[in-house]
Amino acid sequence: MSGPLSTVLAEMQAGTPTVAEIVRRSGLDDSVVRAAVDHLVRSGRVESRELSMGCPASGCGGCASATEEGAPGCGLPSPVPGRRAGLVTLTLTRR
Amino acid sequence: MAVTEQPGRALKLPLLVGPPSVKACCHTGGGIGAGPEAPVVALVGAPNTGKSTLFNALTGSRVTMGNWPGTTVEVSRGIWKTTRDAASCTCEECTCDPSELRLDITLIDLPGAYSIDPHSPDEALTRELLVGVPEDERPDLCVVACDASRLANSLYLVAQLRELGLPMMVALTMLDVAAKSGVTVDLDALAVALGCPVVGIDPRRRTGLEALAAGVREHTGIAATPRPVPDTTDALELDDDRFTWIAQAVTAATSAPAVQPRTFSDKVDRWVTAPVLGPVIFLAVMWLVFQITTAVAAPLQGFLDDLFTGPVSAGATWLLGQLGLGGTWVEGLLVSGIIAGVGMLLTFVPLMTLMFILLAVLEDSGYLARAAVVTDRLMRSIGLPGRAFLPLIVGFGCNVPAISATRILPSARQRILTALLVPFTSCTARLTVFVMLGSVFFGPYAGTAVFAMYVISIHLVVLAGFVLRRTLWRTMGAEPLIIDLPAYQVPTLRLTASVTWVRLQGFLKTASGIIVATVCAVWLLQSIPTTPGHAFGEVPVAESAYGVAAQSITPVFAPAGFAKWETTSALVVGFVAKEAVISSWAQTYAVDEPADGTPGTLGERVRADFESSSGGHPIPAALAFMVFLLAYTPCVATLAAQWREIGARWTLFGIGMQLVTAWLLAVAVFQIGRLFL
Structure with missing residues (x-):
């Protein structure tokens, strides 16, 4: 098995840190790699999570992406409308 | 005929499926209104591919919206009025009235779906409609809307539909967006690679719709040869095979600049994310x-240090002295404690x-x-x-x-x-x-x-x-x-x-x-x-x-x-x-x-x-x-x-x-x- 999907998976397992780096190393078309990553996320093999960096010193309650219940908003889409897209992590899930 | 949704009431949308009704001659099938015998075309595609814009462009106000029976998924159904080209009529001596050249099509706008894997209610419904129903109840044709600027993302659904051998064609949108990023798509090469007709359209500017209508009339009810798949039950292997097919199609049909333009971020990242x-x-x-x-x-x-140790402390000491609290524990707490600390x-x-x-x-x-x-x-x-x-x-x-x-x-x-x-x-x-x-x-x-x-x-x-x-x-x-x-x-x-x-x-x-x-x-x-x-x-x-x-x-x-x-x-x-x-x-x-x-x-x-x-x-x-x-x-x-x-x-x-x-x-x-x- 050595198709684009398994190539992308192999790169992730090997620790290639960014999508752009996977494109460069695999030689695959950029759109194919991004489609493969999207598919891996949809199929549950990879977890995608938006990160909120640098929490406020006041703790989770002061965080723009904290939930209403006060739980930390780390990785949750921000409730603040119009917030810029931030860092997204993709984590490989063992299956 | 315009049917509008009434608030709070989910309209039932039975799929009006009849036998494939596009015949060689304009004397049969179609007619005014999309009756039970009208061909049914399902519009499918991933979200944000311009599918709904296309649906609106094709149907105008002739739209019914509501939940699909038994689901919470909203589906639109409309009448797509098309007109045949008289020259395409196969009557030996065609005497068709121009009005008879019309063909009304029942167009179903299925919810956006990346695949027919039932990961969401939307995808489940798409799967049910295209695969789960008896063959004679399936749509006569699937038009898959694909985003040319993110072609590979759109093609997974195409790959799955091609495996089923359903009558289908591809409507390629966002060609202008792809062109802006330097990517051009060869429609003929893509059609060959996908094994189904491909039409380039721009529903916002209403271009390519006639070609789409002609393609639909031509291919409705004509099943395609299913794309062969590996003999395996391993999901990853199957997906990998689909992506190999997608990569081949993208490579065959798209041409990007020989040297991909490096963005500012790319250039900076080359240095700031380097290992050493x-x-x-x-x-x-x-x-x-x-x-x-x-x-x-x-x-x-x-400056602030001087302010607190100087005027603020002195002022507080003076004030406490005026209040008769000078030299007391109150002064110690306020001046040496709160103000100092x-x-x-x-x-x-x-x-x-x-x-x-x-x-x-x-x-x-x-x-x-x-x-x-x-x-x-x-x-x-x-x-x-x-x-x-x-x-x-x-x-x-x-x-x-x-x-x-x-x-x-x-x-x-x-x-x-x-x-x-x-x-x-x-x-x-x-x-x-x-x-x-x-x-x-x-x-x-x-x-x-x-x-x-x-x-x-x-x-x-x-x-x-x-x-x-x-x-x-x-x-x-x-x-x-x-x-x-x-x-x-x-x-x-x-x-x-x-x-x-x-x-x-x-x-x-x-x-x-x-x-x-x-x-x-x-x-x-x-x-x-x-x-x-x-x-x-x-x-x-x-x-x-x-x-x-x-x-x-x-x-x-x-x-x-x-x-x-x-x-x-x-x-x-x-x-x-x-x-x-x-x-x-x-x-x-x-x-x-x-x-x-x-x-x-x-x-x-x-x-x-x-x-x-x-x-x-x-x-x-x-x-x-x-x-x-x-x-x-x-x-x-x-x-x-x-x-x-x-x-x-x-x-x-x-x-x-x-x-x-x-x-x-x-x-x-x-x-x-x-x-x-």
């Missing part, structure tokens, strides 16, 4: 942040503001995301779970939310390990003490000294993680992680100001809440005499409950070079909050005036005590103190968070580990440092 240069740039950037912070904020800090902390507001602004700018520009890549690589190199870097980075702001952020880790063992490492990250509360000691002992190199503490902090995390991973956590697996980096962007004033204000608010909240309470507690302990002959509030600090308690632990720190009770007492107070180290020093030295009556600045008094406790090696002693402060328990709030997240046993283990590590490091720093400094 990336960490060096990261460290250089952080050094610059601390250097700017300490250099620019120093004059403002000095909290005032000293407030002198750090300009510094913290500047620091928060710089960090917010780095964050908003997208650089901190790159720093995460660098950090993540470091984490993985020692076998820590990839996602652990998030709470650890958060910890550099505040340890409390960082402990809570360990919840994102999937296993309990990972959460415990990361929660034990978080206290080694240098939070902004410790920054105030570092800056103060850096200014006192290192003068113009204060920024570098503070920066060094952050470097040591990172090394402590890595070292502690390395040791724990090879002892208590030997069996824990590591998870790979990759990051999709956002493009660099110009920081916005609004966002920078907002983030800075929220963080500054947190700092001020701590100063006005926990620190005021701690100052009062310290004042109370400093007022309680332990020897006869002193009244409450009139006892030298050394003979107060505070001083005596501090003296009892002081010998422990003799090997680290800071065995003076005035110094070590601040470490005890620092258990409550690290900012309290400064306020307690301010209180202690404000109350405990030197015998010669010349008070001197707080910095001078602190330096003098380090000088005497270290045997003439104040700089290594100060460094040892800073390292101890870095490594020991951050604050009670962090302990509470740890207790909640990982339980009492691991929290106590963490306290012990931090104290032992802090003491050993402090002793090592002093003993080695005094050989050279």
Whole structure:
């Protein structure tokens, strides 16, 4: 098995840190790699999570992406409308 | 015929399926209105491919909207009125009336779906309609809307539909967007690669719709040869085969510039995320942040210090004197306690503001995301779970939310390990003490000294993680992680100001809440005499409950070079909050005036005590103190968070580990440092 999907998976397992780096190393078309990553996320093999960096010193309650219940908003889409897209992590899930 | 949805009422949308009704001659099928015999065309495609725009362009107002029976999925159905080209009629001697050349098609706009795998109700419905119903009830044709600018994303659905052999064709949208990024699509080559007709359209400008109509008329009801698939039940292998097919189609049909234009972000990322240069740039950037912070904020800090120790204290003393409270415990609490302690902390507001602004700018520009890549690589190199870097980075702001952020880790063992490492990250509360000691002992190199503490902090995390991973956590697996980096962007004033204000608010909240309470507690302990002959509030600090308690632990720190009770007492107070180290020093030295009556600045008094406790090696002693402060328990709030997240046993283990590590490091720093400094 050595198709684009398994190539992308192999790169992730090997620790290639960014999508752009996977494109460069695999030689695959950029759109194919991004489609493969999207598919891996949809199929549950990879977890995608938006990160909120640098929490406020006041703790989770002061965080723009904290939930209403006060739980930390780390990785949750921000409730603040119009917030810029931030860092997204993709984590490989063992299956 | 226009049917509008009535609020609160889900319209039933039975699929009007009849036998394939597009015949060779215009005399049969179709006609005015889309009756039971009208062909049914299903419009499918991934979200945001322009599918609904196309549906609206084709059907106009002839639309019914409502939930699909038995589901909550909203589906639109409309009539697509098409007209045949008379020349295409196959009657030998066509006498068709022009009105008879019309063919009305029932068009179903299925919800956006990336695939027919039932991952969502939308996809489940698409699957049910295309695969789950008997063959004679399926649509006569599937038109798959595909985004030319993200072609590969759209083609997974096409690959699945091709495996089923359904009558289908592709409507390619967003060709103009693809062209803007330098990508052109060869429609004929794509049709060959996909094995089905492809029509380029722009539903917004209503171009290509006639060609689409002609294609639909031509191919409705004509099943395609199913695409062969590997004989396997392995989902990954099947998906891989589909992506191989997709990659081949993309390669065959698209042409991008020979050299992909490198964006500004690409060019910068080549350097800032490089394995060796990336960490060096990261460290250089952080050094610059601390250097700017300490250099620019120093004059403002000095001004505020003069303000609190001068006019504010003098004004409060005068006012209390006027009220008849001069020389009483009230004056001691307010002037030597609250104003000295909290005032000293407030002198750090300009510094913290500047620091928060710089960090917010780095964050908003997208650089901190790159720093995460660098950090993540470091984490993985020692076998820590990839996602652990998030709470650890958060910890550099505040340890409390960082402990809570360990919840994102999937296993309990990972959460415990990361929660034990978080206290080694240098939070902004410790920054105030570092800056103060850096200014006192290192003068113009204060920024570098503070920066060094952050470097040591990172090394402590890595070292502690390395040791724990090879002892208590030997069996824990590591998870790979990759990051999709956002493009660099110009920081916005609004966002920078907002983030800075929220963080500054947190700092001020701590100063006005926990620190005021701690100052009062310290004042109370400093007022309680332990020897006869002193009244409450009139006892030298050394003979107060505070001083005596501090003296009892002081010998422990003799090997680290800071065995003076005035110094070590601040470490005890620092258990409550690290900012309290400064306020307690301010209180202690404000109350405990030197015998010669010349008070001197707080910095001078602190330096003098380090000088005497270290045997003439104040700089290594100060460094040892800073390292101890870095490594020991951050604050009670962090302990509470740890207790909640990982339980009492691991929290106590963490306290012990931090104290032992802090003491050993402090002793090592002093003993080695005094050989050279």
